Amino acid sequence: MALEISPQKTRVGFIGTGVMGRSMCGHLVAAGYQTTVYSRTKEKATELIERGAAWAASPREVAAAADVVISIVGFPSDVRQVLLGESGALAGCKAGNVIVDMTTSEPSLAVEIAEQAKKRGVTSIDAPVSGGDVGARNATLSIMIGGDAATVTALEPIWKTMGAKWIRQGGPGAGQHTKMVNQILIATGMIGVCEALLYGYKAGLNLETVLESVASGAAGSWSLSNYGPRIIAGNFDPGFFVEHFIKDMGIALAESRRMGLAMPGLALAEQLYQAVAAQGHARKGTHSLMLALAHISGFDWLNRPK
Amino acid sequence: MALEISPQKTRVGFIGTGVMGRSMCGHLVAAGYQTTVYSRTKEKATELIERGAAWAASPREVAAAADVVISIVGFPSDVRQVLLGESGALAGCKAGNVIVDMTTSEPSLAVEIAEQAKKRGVTSIDAPVSGGDVGARNATLSIMIGGDAATVTALEPIWKTMGAKWIRQGGPGAGQHTKMVNQILIATGMIGVCEALLYGYKAGLNLETVLESVASGAAGSWSLSNYGPRIIAGNFDPGFFVEHFIKDMGIALAESRRMGLAMPGLALAEQLYQAVAAQGHARKGTHSLMLALAHISGFDWLNRPK
Numbered sequence: 001m002a003l004e005i006s007p008q009k010t011r012v013g014f015i016g017t018g019v020m021g022r023s024m025c026g027h028l029v030a031a032g033y034q035t036t037v038y039s040r041t042k043e044k045a046t047e048l049i050e051r052g053a054a055w056a057a058s059p060r061e062v063a064a065a066a067d068v069v070i071s072i073v074g075f076p077s078d079v080r081q082v083l084l085g086e087s088g089a090l091a092g093c094k095a096g097n098v099i100v101d102m103t104t105s106e107p108s109l110a111v112e113i114a115e116q117a118k119k120r121g122v123t124s125i126d127a128p129v130s131g132g133d134v135g136a137r138n139a140t141l142s143i144m145i146g147g148d149a150a151t152v153t154a155l156e157p158i159w160k161t162m163g164a165k166w167i168r169q170g171g172p173g174a175g176q177h178t179k180m181v182n183q184i185l186i187a188t189g190m191i192g193v194c195e196a197l198l199y200g201y202k203a204g205l206n207l208e209t210v211l212e213s214v215a216s217g218a219a220g221s222w223s224l225s226n227y228g229p230r231i232i233a234g235n236f237d238p239g240f241f242v243e244h245f246i247k248d249m250g251i252a253l254a255e256s257r258r259m260g261l262a263m264p265g266l267a268l269a270e271q272l273y274q275a276v277a278a279q280g281h282a283r284k285g286t287h288s289l290m291l292a293l294a295h296i297s298g299f300d301w302l303n304r305p306k
Numbered sequence: 307m308a309l310e311i312s313p314q315k316t317r318v319g320f321i322g323t324g325v326m327g328r329s330m331c332g333h334l335v336a337a338g339y340q341t342t343v344y345s346r347t348k349e350k351a352t353e354l355i356e357r358g359a360a361w362a363a364s365p366r367e368v369a370a371a372a373d374v375v376i377s378i379v380g381f382p383s384d385v386r387q388v389l390l391g392e393s394g395a396l397a398g399c400k401a402g403n404v405i406v407d408m409t410t411s412e413p414s415l416a417v418e419i420a421e422q423a424k425k426r427g428v429t430s431i432d433a434p435v436s437g438g439d440v441g442a443r444n445a446t447l448s449i450m451i452g453g454d455a456a457t458v459t460a461l462e463p464i465w466k467t468m469g470a471k472w473i474r475q476g477g478p479g480a481g482q483h484t485k486m487v488n489q490i491l492i493a494t495g496m497i498g499v500c501e502a503l504l505y506g507y508k509a510g511l512n513l514e515t516v517l518e519s520v521a522s523g524a525a526g527s528w529s530l531s532n533y534g535p536r537i538i539a540g541n542f543d544p545g546f547f548v549e550h551f552i553k554d555m556g557i558a559l560a561e562s563r564r565m566g567l568a569m570p571g572l573a574l575a576e577q578l579y580q581a582v583a584a585q586g587h588a589r590k591g592t593h594s595l596m597l598a599l600a601h602i603s604g605f606d607w608l609n610r611p612k
Contacts, residue, residue: 027575034475059580107509114342130519130520130523130524130525131523131524136588142519142520142522142523144519144520150350162452163558164489165518165519165522167515167518167519169511169512169515169516170511170512172522174509174510176519177509177510178504178506180505180509181503181505181506181509181511181516181520181525182502182503182519182520182524182525183525184498184502184505185502185520185527185530186498186524187498188497188498188502188527189498189525189527191494191570191571192492192493192495192498192571193348193491195488195490195494195569195570195571195572196490196491196494198485198557198567198569199486199567199569200487200563200565202562202567203413203480203483203486203539204476204480204483205475205476205484205487210475210484212471213436213450213471213473213475213488214448214450214484214487214488214491216448217437217448218436218437218438218488218528218529218530218532219375219436219487219488219489219492219493219495219528220527220528221491221495221526221527221530222523222524222525222526222527223527225480225525230458245346249343249350249562252505255505255509256505256580259505259508260603260604261504261508261603262599262603263501263504263505264497264501264574264578265494265498265571265574265575265578266376268571268574269571271572272571279458282312285313293568294344296568296570297566298566299323
């Protein structure tokens, strides 16, 4: 029986209503899906409940009340717990249900979940996203998907509620691997953005004017255009937390090791971000790499002499 | 007396008619400037001479026949020779002349040239460019300028013949420093592009499809969009030579050292590009970093199993 998804026919379960999940689940509620939510901290689900979502006491109970269960939590260990644990979603699923994990997590764990799910007649899809809190809020996420092709196609109405782009990259784990490609690009690129601005500052240049010369040409990047001005202004509020980025780089390095790949740039980025965290910036944004790099060279970026 | 630049009033000298210089000088000839050229290899100037440029036997003779002397050569040592050497341009200049060095070269050398020039009543401007051979051909270069503000403004008719963007970044050397910012961004960003694609390949992903997911979002960059497809296709023809890029990174590292800045990402990039050159790719394009990274992990990118 082909999977048919619509607000009328499909009950959705949602696990994890943090910064990302709250917005994403909100779009499903707004689209009219009957939604049941669970989050480690119930207060984070209050607004969704007020808007009509039902509350369940565990991921397992979420699954029992849903046809499609979506999760977006913090770390791979959280994914394992909310999906494969005793009170996890899979334990509450019936044959024919679908699990969609949108956490950025381990490709190998995505494969394991898909295998466990299959044994119960459940299809599991990995579908991490890029686009951050703004993309989640505006439903403009890029969704990178791994898993059964027919199921991925059937889920289009759901992708559409939260994403501007959704692409199936292959079987189980392929969504996670693609997200790793994304994070490797951002990690190493951020070193360039910070070192380049650090150099320009030390050379006595006006960094705003420098950005005018370099940001739209061969040296240009999304990170430079979006984080460059914030770095110059000294605004290190998180778009994406350093501690989550360190998790992602750790996954990419572990997978690289497993695949027999030397990744000198990624390894350096991970180490520099360890310094960022060690200096107390784990809950700042990823562009606070600048604070650590300036500190390494002996000065305080936020109080730099003009 | 204010400097007035026009094809009617201004005689231009041009030193260095390589891939970049040939196109740039060609725009001046096309605009109607009376132009005298010198190049180490005369054959490279043949086409310009056929189009009406005069030939001079040395940079000094170029300068003697010109009001504004432009140079774009290979290495800082070449800049020193063609501008400050015995048969160099400065020796042929009269008071009121202008020297414009558009080579990517040392900021400190730009300062030295400006000081030497000043003693003879000559104004020297550093004005390296980005945009590559295509930008030179299409007159869409981004010109990063250091030197006397009034002179930079007076030179607008000349900037306009070859550039889409020209921005004064400060006094002597500021153009070169800005170009270093540009190169630092490209160097470190290229590590990310290559490692990310390497990871995606090893993970068994379809790299074209991966680019669709990641290139237009937060991981996007000019390098990824422009070099990504060429790397996947195995086309490592030079847009910009590895050996020139190594020169640029060496300058940026030396300046960083002088300024008391640790640049771990740039240092890693420089070392990886030393490996690229050591593996025989000095005259390939900068994106051939991919060949070296694959080689480091024990396989041949050009003959990778599909």
